[in-house]
Amino acid sequence: MKILYAASEAVPFCKTGGLADVAGSLPAALAAQGADVAVVLPLYQKVKEKFSDQLHFECYDYVDLAWRHSYCGLFSMERDGVTWYFLDNEQYFRRPELYGYMDDGERFGFFSRAVVRMLPHLRFWPEVIHCNDWQTALVPIYLKDDSVREERFRSIRTVLSIHNIEYQGRYGRQTLGDLFGLDHGWADDGTILMDGDVNLLKGAILCADAVNAVSPTYANELKMPYFAHRLDGIMRRCGYKLSGVLNGIDVKRYDPAADPHIAVNYSAADMAGKQADKAELQKLMGLRQEPYVPIVGIVSRLVSHKGLDLVCEVLHDMMELPLQMVILGKGDRKYEEFFQWAAQQYSGRMAVRLDYNEELSMAIYAGADLFLMPSKSEPCGLSQMIAMRYGTVPIVRETGGLKDTVSPYESWRDAGNGFTFANYAGSDMLYVIREAVYLYKDYPDAFARLRARAMACDFSWARSAGEYLHIYSTVTGQPWPPAEEPVRTEESAPAEESAPAEETAPAEETAPAEAAEPASDEPAPQPTAEAAQSSAEPAAEEAAPAAPEKKPAARKRTAAKKPAAKKTAAKSGRRTPAKKETKPKKGTAGKQEPAE
Numbered sequence: 001m002k003i004l005y006a007a008s009e010a011v012p013f014c015k016t017g018g019l020a021d022v023a024g025s026l027p028a029a030l031a032a033q034g035a036d037v038a039v040v041l042p043l044y045q046k047v048k049e050k051f052s053d054q055l056h057f058e059c060y061d062y063v064d065l066a067w068r069h070s071y072c073g074l075f076s077m078e079r080d081g082v083t084w085y086f087l088d089n090e091q092y093f094r095r096p097e098l099y100g101y102m103d104d105g106e107r108f109g110f111f112s113r114a115v116v117r118m119l120p121h122l123r124f125w126p127e128v129i130h131c132n133d134w135q136t137a138l139v140p141i142y143l144k145d146d147s148v149r150e151e152r153f154r155s156i157r158t159v160l161s162i163h164n165i166e167y168q169g170r171y172g173r174q175t176l177g178d179l180f181g182l183d184h185g186w187a188d189d190g191t192i193l194m195d196g197d198v199n200l201l202k203g204a205i206l207c208a209d210a211v212n213a214v215s216p217t218y219a220n221e222l223k224m225p226y227f228a229h230r231l232d233g234i235m236r237r238c239g240y241k242l243s244g245v246l247n248g249i250d251v252k253r254y255d256p257a258a259d260p261h262i263a264v265n266y267s268a269a270d271m272a273g274k275q276a277d278k279a280e281l282q283k284l285m286g287l288r289q290e291p292y293v294p295i296v297g298i299v300s301r302l303v304s305h306k307g308l309d310l311v312c313e314v315l316h317d318m319m320e321l322p323l324q325m326v327i328l329g330k331g332d333r334k335y336e337e338f339f340q341w342a343a344q345q346y347s348g349r350m351a352v353r354l355d356y357n358e359e360l361s362m363a364i365y366a367g368a369d370l371f372l373m374p375s376k377s378e379p380c381g382l383s384q385m386i387a388m389r390y391g392t393v394p395i396v397r398e399t400g401g402l403k404d405t406v407s408p409y410e411s412w413r414d415a416g417n418g419f420t421f422a423n424y425a426g427s428d429m430l431y432v433i434r435e436a437v438y439l440y441k442d443y444p445d446a447f448a449r450l451r452a453r454a455m456a457c458d459f460s461w462a463r464s465a466g467e468y469l470h471i472y473s474t475v476t477g478q479p480w481p482p483a484e485e486p487v488r489t490e491e492s493a494p495a496e497e498s499a500p501a502e503e504t505a506p507a508e509e510t511a512p513a514e515a516a517e518p519a520s521d522e523p524a525p526q527p528t529a530e531a532a533q534s535s536a537e538p539a540a541e542e543a544a545p546a547a548p549e550k551k552p553a554a555r556k557r558t559a560a561k562k563p564a565a566k567k568t569a570a571k572s573g574r575r576t577p578a579k580k581e582t583k584p585k586k587g588t589a590g591k592q593e594p595a596e
């Protein structure tokens with residue numbers, strides 16, 4: 001299975017949030033399970049500076065975005081069994097930050113366009129392109145648009161992961177043609193239009209073959225107005241292709257037994273080091289050296305959906321409990337000012353750092369006893385998983401991935417791996433914080449068992465990678481794991497001769513089953529019937545052209561070089577027809593979903 005993973009950030013190259021952690025770990029986990037994986041990222045200035053010695057220049061080409069005709073360089077690097085590609089354009093990406101520029105729409109419009117147009121230069125022709133959030137939301141749209149004219153794009157299936165639906169890539173209607181180079185039909189049928197604006201995420205949700213939220217609970221929440229930022233109707237409509245796959249964490253990187261960033265290493269079997277890390281954290285943050293007072297840690301962007309209003313509301317009640325507090329993060333001024341003021345009021349018991357600091361965050365994960373995440377909404381959340389791995393017991397609100405990863409402590413049967421509350425209410429949060437603090441102080445053995453359960457949770461990527469492979473298998477109609485090689489007997493030899501059919505046959509066979517599957521989820525027969533119909537004939541027709549299809553893979557090395565050299569004058573439409581990539585298509589031509 002050939003997967004191209006397109007993202008706007010990935011660890012260790014560039015990071016502003018959780019997406020980077022996911023994009024940094026999932027591809028390698030997919031590769032470890034046998035998939036052929038490449039990742040494509042913009043070549044930001046930061047990446048160029050830090051990794052220039054490891055980057056290999058592949059080629060360059062020109063990419064058309066509406067009337068713009070721009071240079072696009074292609075660099076690559078091999079890492080953990082994955083090919084990492086970087087698309088270079090200094091006008092767009094040679095800037096100190098990743099986002100926050102007034103032309104972000106154009107920058108990521110270019111990036112998405114380039115992902116599609118640079119495909120012939122990659123080492124494989126992908127079967128699936130997996131996109132993430134609004135920055136790459138145009139990829140499934142461009143693929144559909146190009147498929148109308150160029151057959152080779154019809155074989156590619158798309159998966160869209162939503163990490164946070166709040167950010168949708170909304171732009172004025174006039175950007176459709178002039179900026180993104182799309183025909184007005186995309187707006188007329190409503191596919192890409194929402195509340196009068198161009199809405200890239202909405203377009204991608206409708207166009208992608210599968211949509212995925214980063215936790216099962218978030219997938220459900222996205223169908224509700226409270227969480228969906230006006231896209232709940234679209235999400236409900238696309239329920240038949242929606243799934244929720246919980247993120248994992250990089251368990252090698254986040255390992256208290258080996259982490260070089262923390263003062264003293266420890267493991268579930270020997271927790272002495274954690275006590276030392278606690279003393280270290282207290283020293284570092286100017287807190288009193290009190291070994292038997294639990295430290296409640298917060299590592300978070302200081303923004304409203306992280307539930308910080310609740311903390312502000314009951315902070316004084318919290319500080320009446322025998323606890324210490326550590327807060328690390330930056331964000332909205334009102335929270336920054338409030339927490340700084342509070343830290344002065346409770347000096348020695350509460351410490352605040354308005355910063356984004358990897359080193360300090362690890363000191364908190366290791367040194368704190370409890371980890372507070374009262375989010376209003378949380379698509380997945382990685383911090384609670386990291387905290388658990390370091391034996392820091394989470395206190396979370398039951399939303400999104402927090403609900404899926406933290407099960408509430410039940411004293412009567414000694415179960416659970418943290419503390420949870422359901423209502424978005426300061427009093428409910430305070431109630432469980434009190435429960436946690438007194439369990440720590442009065443029942444240290446029970447607390448130690450709870451902590452051990454948290455540490456024993458498996459948040460590795462292997463499980464999630466398996467679920468993604470299942471999604472890829474559903475959209476491509478290819479079985480995963482791949483069907484066993486048939487046992488070679490004398491009689492089977494001639495069968496091998498007719499190999500060209502071999503690729504198309506399973507795809508065709510599984511196509512109806514795949515189409516039928518979503519229908520069981522929700523009575524949404526329209527796409528199923530249509531897809532089945534339109535796929536039936538072309539698929540049969542194209543069984544023959546499918547045979548030469550393997551060639552491009554073998555050819556691409558050389559192909560990659562030549563166009564690069566003489567591409568300057570060539571416009572995008574001038575591809576040689578010999579380059580046809582044909583896979584049995586399954587009714588993907590054109591945009592099919594009507595407007596909301």
Ligand code: GLC
Nearest residue numbers: 018019163214379380381382
């Ligand atoms: C976003 C979400 C966060 C999630 C991360 C990775 O940052 O807000 O909850 O864990 O993406 O998917």
